[in-house]
Amino acid sequence: MGRLICISNRIPLGPNPSGGLVVALADVLERTGGIWIGSAAETVEAPSDTFTEVEGGKFRRLSFDLSPEDKDNYYAGYANSVLWPLFHDRTDLMEIKGEYYDAYRSVNRRLAKMVHGILRPDDRLWVHDFHLMPMAHELRLLGAKNAIGFFLHTPFPTHLAMQAMPYGAEMCKWLMRYDLVGLQVERDVVHARVGLTLLGGAEEGEGDILRLGKETTRVRAFPIGIDTADFAKLAAEQFEMLPQGIVKPTRQMMIGVDRLDYSKGLPQRFRAFGTFLERHEDWHRHVSLLQISPPTREGVKAYDDIRDELEHLAGRINGRFADITWAPIRYIHRPIPRETLAGLYRAAHVALVTPLMDGMNLVAKEFIAAQNPDDPGVLVLSRFAGAAEQMTEALMVNPHDDEQIAATMLTALSMPRSERSRRYEALMEGLLREDVHWWSERFLVALDEAALASAA
Numbered sequence: 160m161g162r163l164i165c166i167s168n169r170i171p172l173g174p175n176p177s178g179g180l181v182v183a184l185a186d187v188l189e190r191t192g193g194i195w196i197g198s199a200a201e202t203v204e205a206p207s208d209t210f211t212e213v214e215g216g217k218f219r220r221l222s223f224d225l226s227p228e229d230k231d232n233y234y235a236g237y238a239n240s241v242l243w244p245l246f247h248d249r250t251d252l253m254e255i256k257g258e259y260y261d262a263y264r265s266v267n268r269r270l271a272k273m274v275h276g277i278l279r280p281d282d283r284l285w286v287h288d289f290h291l292m293p294m295a296h297e298l299r300l301l302g303a304k305n306a307i308g309f310f311l312h313t314p315f316p317t318h319l320a321m322q323a324m325p326y327g328a329e330m331c332k333w334l335m336r337y338d339l340v341g342l343q344v345e346r347d348v349v350h351a352r353v354g355l356t357l358l359g360g361a362e363e364g365e366g367d368i369l370r371l372g373k374e375t376t377r378v379r380a381f382p383i384g385i386d387t388a389d390f391a392k393l394a395a396e397q398f399e400m401l402p403q404g405i406v407k408p409t410r411q412m413m414i415g416v417d418r419l420d421y422s423k424g425l426p427q428r429f430r431a432f433g434t435f436l437e438r439h440e441d442w443h444r445h446v447s448l449l450q451i452s453p454p455t456r457e458g459v460k461a462y463d464d465i466r467d468e469l470e471h472l473a474g475r476i477n478g479r480f481a482d483i484t485w486a487p488i489r490y491i492h493r494p495i496p497r498e499t500l501a502g503l504y505r506a507a508h509v510a511l512v513t514p515l516m517d518g519m520n521l522v523a524k525e526f527i528a529a530q531n532p533d534d535p536g537v538l539v540l541s542r543f544a545g546a547a548e549q550m551t552e553a554l555m556v557n558p559h560d561d562e563q564i565a566a567t568m569l570t571a572l573s574m575p576r577s578e579r580s581r582r583y584e585a586l587m588e589g590l591l592r593e594d595v596h597w598w599s600e601r602f603l604v605a606l607d608e609a610a611l612a613s614a615a
């Protein structure tokens with residue numbers, strides 16, 4: 160069997176937030192002598208046109224350089240100030256600049272050349288996420304005939320949003336050069352089929368096939384999972400290490416864990432908690448919200464704005480409701496070690512996962528996996544998280560509806576153990592069945608089938 164080559168924007172280094180993905184692919188990378196390719200952590204003035212070996216780990220890793228201008232224009236620019244807001248239904252936050260698009264194309268072109276330089280005919284390629292959509296297109300121009308699959312971790316935009324994207328129709332052409340386009344959930348498949356046919360001129364084929372001239376691709380949902388069994392074990396171990404005040408709490412704890420991103424619905428969540436406290440004085444001092452939101456994409460204006468808004472809201476709610484022994488919101492704007500996080504999920508009674516739009520949302524899955532089966536907590540989940548398609552036993556909310564979230568907080572905090580257990584068991588069964596190993600295996604089998612069919 161040929162090597163598996165994974166390409167993502169950042170090279171995975173040690174244990175990090177996307178750890179599950181790396182764990183899921185480590186075995187097949189190791190077995191096939193595969194490689195993970197991603198950008199180096201630090202920028203350099205004059206990027207090299209060859210890869211650098213990254214030492215350590217079970218499989219080979221190669222990093223490529225980005226210049227400070229690439230970082231500004233390709234990464235912070237086109238990827239995070241055009242594509243990310245657009246794919247999350249926030250076209251109002253897009254910042255369109257010609258140099259962003261040019262840098263996006265030139266970084267992808269340069270990387271494709273470097274990848275082509277090390278490619279063997281039987282290698283399979285798996286390209287990850289919106290930073291690298293043109294990769295197959297560039298590789299095909301260089302003559303690559305390999306099986307190439309793409310997985311989009313974010314939602315797929317609607318065809319209306321796509322029209323706000325500079326060179327939106329190009330995106331259709333790029334995606335048509337893959338053998339397989341993997342999306343998170345069925346909602347995304349619907350958007351992709353509409354976008355690729357209406358905007359890209361593709362034609363519907365049998366099943367999941369789309370055709371454009373000589374190109375054939377398949378578009379299918381592969382909901383990403385976590386390493387459920389492993390995370391459950393970690394949480395049980397780590398819970399014991401937490402300080403006594405958290406392990407034997409005197410009040411209930413609700414938890415939120417989200418990169419500080421405007422797609423995660425954080426101001427709406429804080430406001431809903433304010434509404435809850437306003438309506439339910441009897442809950443004062445008996446519940447607190449622990450919100451962990453490490454910084455991300457600092458320097459992009461929309462991210463600075465959301466930080467200011469959230470700090471202001473937390474201050475206002477605490478100022479209004481806190482007393483000398485209790486602060487309703489504990490807001491941490493720093494990353495917390497993964498192990499501590501696992502223990503904290505288990506200590507929490509309720510998780511608030513209320514994004515306005517999200518590809519999947521792994522926090523929802525981690526929270527459930529971390530629960531004590533004898534006394535599980537309750538998940539409050541936005542219907543706009545991809546996870547809502549699988550996790551139907553969660554308490555579903557509309558993240559824009561302040562009153563509804565506040566009412567659901569009450570339901571969650573007061574839920575009897577029998578109902579908590581019933582919901583937890585159903586959710587956990589799904590998470591154990593559809594974990595991250597299931598996800599990567601399904602994708603790679605589908606990629607092999609798609610490549611075989613294209614070659615026939």
Ligand code: GDG
Pocket residue numbers: 175176177312313383416417418451452453493494495496497498500517518519520521522523525
């Ligand atoms: C993208 C898509 C899709 C968070 N804070 C800390 C920390 N985290 C970890 C969580 C979780 C991960 O980061 C976040 O994953 P999400 O899925 O919630 O969200 P995105 O980062 O936006 O990920 C998303 C995902 O890709 C996978 O396809 O689900 O929809 O947007 O694992 O635990 N980890 C540590 N400290 C923190 O403070 N250690």
